[in-house]
Amino acid sequence: GEDVEQSLFLSVREGDSSVINCTYTDSSSTYLYWYKQEPGAGLQLLTYIFSNMDMKQDQRLTVLLNKKDKHLSLRIADTQTGDSAIYFCAGGSGGSYIPTFGRGTSLIVHP
Amino acid sequence: DTEVTQTPKHLVMGMTNKKSLKCEQHMGHRAMYWYKQKAKKPPELMFVYSYEKLSINESVPSRFSPECPNSSLLNLHLHALQPEDSALYLCASSQGRGGGVTGELFFGEGSRLTVL
Numbered sequence: 450g451e452d453v454e455q456s457l458f459l460s461v462r463e464g465d466s467s468v469i470n471c472t473y474t475d476s477s478s479t480y481l482y483w484y485k486q487e488p489g490a491g492l493q494l495l496t497y498i499f500s501n502m503d504m505k506q507d508q509r510l511t512v513l514l515n516k517k518d519k520h521l522s523l524r525i526a527d528t529q530t531g532d533s534a535i536y537f538c539a540g541g542s543g544g545s546y547i548p549t550f551g552r553g554t555s556l557i558v559h560p
Numbered sequence: 561d562t563e564v565t566q567t568p569k570h571l572v573m574g575m576t577n578k579k580s581l582k583c584e585q586h587m588g589h590r591a592m593y594w595y596k597q598k599a600k601k602p603p604e605l606m607f608v609y610s611y612e613k614l615s616i617n618e619s620v621p622s623r624f625s626p627e628c629p630n631s632s633l634l635n636l637h638l639h640a641l642q643p644e645d646s647a648l649y650l651c652a653s654s655q656g657r658g659g660g661v662t663g664e665l666f667f668g669e670g671s672r673l674t675v676l
Contacts, residue, residue: 491670492667494665
């Protein structure tokens with residue numbers, strides 16, 4: 450099955466860019482996702498990328514996919530205090546759409 | 561309405577109790593999921609229902625019993641739980657078995673379970 454690894458913490462200043470990195474093991478993952486979890490809330494899909502894409506941009510979010518290295522990153526431009534949350538990388542194991550989540554990266558944004 | 565509603569938000573139960581967690585969605589989604597999330601850990605898939613039939617059981621102990629009475633409702637019946645079962649239980653739904661165009665799952669806020 451899919452195994453997803455991410456760093457646990459990232460601290461940035463408000464207005465800076467944040468880059469959250471993730472590696473995964475299952476090369477057959479068709480979908481790769483970034484979910485966001487705010488305190489006391491459920492997970493919310495932020496963005497996704499199909500495995501046949503290298504990059505996807507969605508307003509302040511940029512997703513980069515390096516399939517050779519099985520590396521996924523999420524860049525948040527002009528990071529705001531409201532972006533403070535846990536960000537989960539997820540892959541669909543065995544070509545499935547059902548996400549297998551990494552441990553999550555806790556993003557802390559300082560004013 | 562893009563909400564998945566879970567009740568109760570908090571539940572404390574003893575090891576001999578029987579309780580249930582409930583989940584409801586009115587988005588017309590035909591796939592529903594239970595995930596378990598321990599503190600500082602990722603959500604782990606427990607069960608998937610597709611068109612009201614159980615399609616995935618991730619080797620979950622029988623003290624957890626899922627039920628899908630109709631396409632809008634998903635229950636998780638709890639019996640003879642252990643303290644290590646204390647966790648946040650997340651319900652999610654998606655469009656059909658294929659997850660729709662994006663594979664997006666819509667999550668509820670979770671039910672925080674404490675087993676004494």
